Amino acid sequence: MIEKKQFYINGQWVDPIDGRDYNVINPTTEDPCAVISLGGQADTDAAVAAAKAALPGWMATPVADRILLLENLLAVYMDRGEDLAQAMSIEMGAPIDMARASQVGAGSYHIKNFIRAAKAYDWESPFDERTEGARIIHEAVGVCALITPWNWPMNQVTLKVAAAAVAGNTMVLKPSEESPLDAIVFAELMDEAGFPPGVFNLVNGDGVGVGSQLTAHPDVDMVSFTGSTRAGKLISKSAADTLKRVHLELGGKGANLIFADADEKAVKRGVLHMMENSGQSCNAPSRMIVEASAYDRVVEEAAAMAQKISVGPADKEGRHIGPVVNETQWTKIQGLIQTGIDEGARVVAGGVGRPDGLNKGFYVRPTVFADVTPDMTIANEEIFGPVLSIMKFDDEDEAVRIANDTPYGLTNYVQSADPARRNRLARQLRSGMVEMNGMSRGTGAPFGGMKMSGNGREGGSYGIHDFVEVKSVSGWT
Ligand code: NAD
Numbered sequence: 100m101i102e103k104k105q106f107y108i109n110g111q112w113v114d115p116i117d118g119r120d121y122n123v124i125n126p127t128t129e130d131p132c133a134v135i136s137l138g139g140q141a142d143t144d145a146a147v148a149a150a151k152a153a154l155p156g157w158m159a160t161p162v163a164d165r166i167l168l169l170e171n172l173l174a175v176y177m178d179r180g181e182d183l184a185q186a187m188s189i190e191m192g193a194p195i196d197m198a199r200a201s202q203v204g205a206g207s208y209h210i211k212n213f214i215r216a217a218k219a220y221d222w223e224s225p226f227d228e229r230t231e232g233a234r235i236i237h238e239a240v241g242v243c244a245l246i247t248p249w250n251w252p253m254n255q256v257t258l259k260v261a262a263a264a265v266a267g268n269t270m271v272l273k274p275s276e277e278s279p280l281d282a283i284v285f286a287e288l289m290d291e292a293g294f295p296p297g298v299f300n301l302v303n304g305d306g307v308g309v310g311s312q313l314t315a316h317p318d319v320d321m322v323s324f325t326g327s328t329r330a331g332k333l334i335s336k337s338a339a340d341t342l343k344r345v346h347l348e349l350g351g352k353g354a355n356l357i358f359a360d361a362d363e364k365a366v367k368r369g370v371l372h373m374m375e376n377s378g379q380s381c382n383a384p385s386r387m388i389v390e391a392s393a394y395d396r397v398v399e400e401a402a403a404m405a406q407k408i409s410v411g412p413a414d415k416e417g418r419h420i421g422p423v424v425n426e427t428q429w430t431k432i433q434g435l436i437q438t439g440i441d442e443g444a445r446v447v448a449g450g451v452g453r454p455d456g457l458n459k460g461f462y463v464r465p466t467v468f469a470d471v472t473p474d475m476t477i478a479n480e481e482i483f484g485p486v487l488s489i490m491k492f493d494d495e496d497e498a499v500r501i502a503n504d505t506p507y508g509l510t511n512y513v514q515s516a517d518p519a520r521r522n523r524l525a526r527q528l529r530s531g532m533v534e535m536n537g538m539s540r541g542t543g544a545p546f547g548g549m550k551m552s553g554n555g556r557e558g559g560s561y562g563i564h565d566f567v568e569v570k571s572v573s574g575w576t
Contacts, residue, residue, distance in 0.1 A: 101133035103279070106142060106303065107286040109149035110296025116141035121276060121305075126192035126422040126461045127412045133190070135279045138304040143271070143312040146300040150242045150269035151318050153297025158239050158267040160295075165265050166217050171292035172261070173210045179288060180207070183253055186280035188413045191249045192421040192461070193376065195414055201376075206253035209558060212543040213261040216560040234575040237567040239267035240344055241320030244313035246334070248326040249278035249424055250379040250483075255325045255348075256285055258546075258557040263323070264298060266566040271300045271319075273310055275326075277424055279303045306330060314338045321566070322346065325381075328481075328507075328551045346555035346565050348381070348547060350481040351509030354502035355384035356492075356524065359393040361514035361536075366397050368537050369512070370404040370487060374465050377420045378485035379428075381552075382510040382532070386471075386478060387489045388501050394491050398447055398469045401489060405448035405465040408485075410457060422461040423484055429461040432484035436466055439477040444468040444488070473501055481507070495520065499527045508549035510534060531556070 104120070105112040117139030122131035157165075176183075183206070184198040193202050223236050243263045247255040252274060263270050274282035286301040302309050310330075314322050314337040324334050325348040338345045355369045366387075373383050389397045413421040423429050436451050449466030463484050471478050471488040478488050492498040502511055510532040513524045525533045531548040532540060540546065543559025555565050 100131060101280065103133060103283050104136040106136070106138060106146065107290070107299070107301040108142075108146045109153075109300065110290065113145075115139075116145065118142060123190050123277070123279065124425060125189045126424055127189075127414060129426075129459055129461070133280055135276075135303050137276060138302045138309045140312050142302050142304070143309050143316065146271040146302045147242060147313070147316050147318050149297040149300050150271055153269045153295060154239070154241060157269055157295060157298050160267070162217065162222055162265070162267075165267065166214055168292055168294055169210060169214050169217070169261055169265055172288060173207060173214065175288045175291045176207055176210060179284060182284050183281050186284055187252055187278065190278045190280045191252065191424050192413045194411070194417075194419055194421045196416050196418065197376070197421075198413075202251060202253055205251060206257040209254065209257040210261050212559050213265055213563065216543055216563055217265040220560055220563055234572045236570040236572060237266070237564075238570055240566055240568050241268060242318055243268045243270040243321045243323060243566065244316070244319045245270050245272045246310055246313065246322065246324045246326065247272070247274045247282075249275035250376065250381070252278040252281050253285070256282055258562060259323050259325075260285075260289070260299065262557070262562040263566045264294065266563050268321070268566055269298050271302060271313060273302055273304055273313060276303065276305045310334075311337055314343070315340065317341055319343060323555065323565070324348070331553065347553035348555055348557060349509075349551060349553040350507060351381045351383070351548065351552050352386060352479065352481055352505045352507045353382055353384045353510045353512060353530075354386045354388050354505075354528075355512040356498050356502060356514065357387060357389045357393065357397055358513075358515035358517070358520070359390045360516040361393075362516065364537070365514035366400040367404050369514070370401050370467070371408075373487045374405065374408050374420055374485045377423050377463065379423060379483050384510070384512050385482065385486070385488060386502075387487055388492055388498055389489060390498070391491050391493050398489055401487065402447035402467050402469075405467045405487065408465045410454045410462050410465065412460065420465065420485060423463055424461070426461060428483060429463065432463050432482060432486065435477055435480060435482050435484070436486060439468050439471070439475065439486075439488070442475045442477070443470070444475060444477060445470045449485075473504055479505065495524070499524065503527075503529045506551040509552035510548075
């Protein structure tokens with residue numbers, strides 16, 4: 100059993116002041132794999148004080164030097180990729196090969212993009228050629244609280260830490276209590292990369308403890324949060340008293356519009372994307388909305404594809420999906436599958452219970468529902484498990500109506516051979532991202548949502564922009 104109770108504060112690993120022990124459960128074995136400490140107010144205060152003290156020096160550090168430290172971080176990150184992959188695999192159940200390629204890969208991708216974006220970023224510029232002497236300076240917001248979830252842990256940690264750091268902010272990271280181990284390795288990497296003491300601090304804790312203490316803290320200037328819409332609302336309220344900047348990346352209920360002229364791989368792609376990471380992705384295309392003339396064929400194809408997906412332990416190499424993160428999620432997903440059945444949707448793959456032969460571990464059967472209607476619970480709630488809902492539309496207007504009929508607005512998908520239709524739909528869909536015909540977002544393209552999916556943008560230059568104040572200076576000489 101791994102023991103990792105210390106926090107990283109002011110450049111040192113320190114014992115908790117008022118922490119309490121917490122067992123991290125391995126979702127493959129259902130047994131504890133590590134004991135960490137969940138911090139309390141004194142730990143939060145110590146980390147915020149360190150970040151506050153480090154702020155003036157770090158803000159004054161030239162951007163070029165801050166970029167050099169990101170380059171150091173990238174080098175050590177690549178060296179320790181296996182440690183990060185192993186940590187994510189045991190704490191949140193990512194199959195080890197997927198953890199190596201996708202979970203770790205996402206982090207290096209973002210650090211690289213921030214290096215590139217920071218080199219091209221307009222840190223200081225004349226405001227306008229007609230406004231003599233005016234200047235715009237992009238400078239740090241200040242002390243940032245970075246609160247992350249467990250589902251793509253390194254993806255989210257790097258999106259926040261690298262952007263905040265290169266923009267001159269200092270920070271306290273509070274990762275999810277479900278996935279603290281990769282964040283601990285990451286803190287070692289920040290230390291190795293040479294970031295000055297206090298620029299980056301790590302305190303483990305839960306939402307009601309360290310999470311809430313950070314969002315209410317008078318010395319925290321900004322909260323950048325990724326997680327559930329439920330917690331996002333609480334955080335907005337908590338941060339309101341001190342009027343912090345609040346950046347929210349929340350849940351989703353993505354629509355995948357499949358037209359009859361979609362390419363032959365569209366359905367397979369949609370099912371695989373839905374089931375990736377055991378369905379635990381905010382941008383999962385969880386509602387497949389299909390043109391009536393192609394409906395029966397698509398249902399058959401989607402069911403056959405889901406039945407081919409194998410499920411297995413996270414420590415097993417090869418291509419499969421692992422368990423979901425914990426017992427609470429497992430029970431919630433089982434309940435939603437049962438609700439889908441009770442409300443009249445038709446199971447065409449999977450269903451309630453564990454996959455055959457997997458009696459221990461939080462495994463869910465890759466499940467596909469057909470004949471889902473917009474009023475059903477499974478068409479509305481973010482399930483966060485390997486469960487796909489297939490719905491039907493008669494014309495384009497109805498497709499858009501169903502797709503937009505959700506409080507969420509993170510990612511929608513369109514599969515069609517008709518370019519005019521694709522472009523029309525890209526404007527009509529109310530989401531921060533629209534991905535068409537299997538094209539994923541380009542390098543450094545902004546990631547984020549509308550409506551109840553949040554308000555910020557992460558990645559590349561947009562990601563940096565969310566971590567800067569815009570200062571306009573008159574009388575510059
Ligand atoms: P969660 O909201 O339960 O927890 C996320 C983080 O917030 C954790 O670190 C948790 O300890 C902390 N937290 C919880 N309540 C808090 C509070 N009141 N104050 C401060 N901190 C608090 O979410 P989760 O279960 O860890 O993650 C799954 C959710 O995250 C899903 O809804 C998913 O869609 C969303 N998500 C969104 C994105 C995105 O970019 N939009 C990416 C990944 C995950």
